[in-house]
Amino acid sequence: MNHQSFERWIYQEANLDKDQTNKLEEHLKTCQACRELRQNMKEVSHLFTSSSLLSPQPGFTERWKDRLKEREKKQRVKFTGITLGIIIASTFLLISSVGGQLPSIMDSLPQVLFHSVTQFVNWLFFINQVTRILEPIIQVGIKLIPPAWYFVFAIGFSGVLIAWLFSISESLVFIRRYSDEKTQ
Numbered sequence: 001m002n003h004q005s006f007e008r009w010i011y012q013e014a015n016l017d018k019d020q021t022n023k024l025e026e027h028l029k030t031c032q033a034c035r036e037l038r039q040n041m042k043e044v045s046h047l048f049t050s051s052s053l054l055s056p057q058p059g060f061t062e063r064w065k066d067r068l069k070e071r072e073k074k075q076r077v078k079f080t081g082i083t084l085g086i087i088i089a090s091t092f093l094l095i096s097s098v099g100g101q102l103p104s105i106m107d108s109l110p111q112v113l114f115h116s117v118t119q120f121v122n123w124l125f126f127i128n129q130v131t132r133i134l135e136p137i138i139q140v141g142i143k144l145i146p147p148a149w150y151f152v153f154a155i156g157f158s159g160v161l162i163a164w165l166f167s168i169s170e171s172l173v174f175i176r177r178y179s180d181e182k183t184q
């Protein structure tokens with residue numbers, strides 16, 4: 001028996017018969033590398049049995065559901081905050097992109113604001129749809145997705161991106177036209 005065979009035995013120690021176990025014990029007395037390997041194996045298997053295989057404690061499901069609800073609530077608050085932030089930031093961006101014509105823009109601010117908000121609601125609808133489709137797939141695991149689906153997703157994302165770019169250009173055209181009419 002050489003050292004490598006004993007190493008293999010250490011990985012499957014639970015399946016060894018009595019004779020093999022005795023031989024392994026003998027080898028362990030003389031081989032420090034195998035002793036260390038076995039110690040590591042024990043620590044790893046202890047890690048698995050002590051964490052994932054513990055049976056759920058009473059009320060675990062309820063606590064888990066509560067935590068999920070709490071997390072969803074937090075996410076909703078965060079989502080609303082981000083949405084408002086994006087709307088405000090984009091409004092500033094749209095206004096500053098036509099900075100020279102600020103006075104006339106100020107007159108049309110309510111319309112510009114309304115238009116931007118409408119556009120953003122459209123965008124968010126798109127994003128929301130996409131994430132709703134993607135979320136379960138991500139949860140299942142990217143490894144399980146056949147390669148063909150990556151193309152489908154790529155095309156889907158391109159569509160959303162084009163919709164975004166189209167909305168941005170439309171907003172800018174709207175502002176330009178409005179301020180041009182004002183100055184003429």
Ligand SMILES: [Zn+2]
Binds near residue numbers: 007
């Ligand atoms: Zn050894």
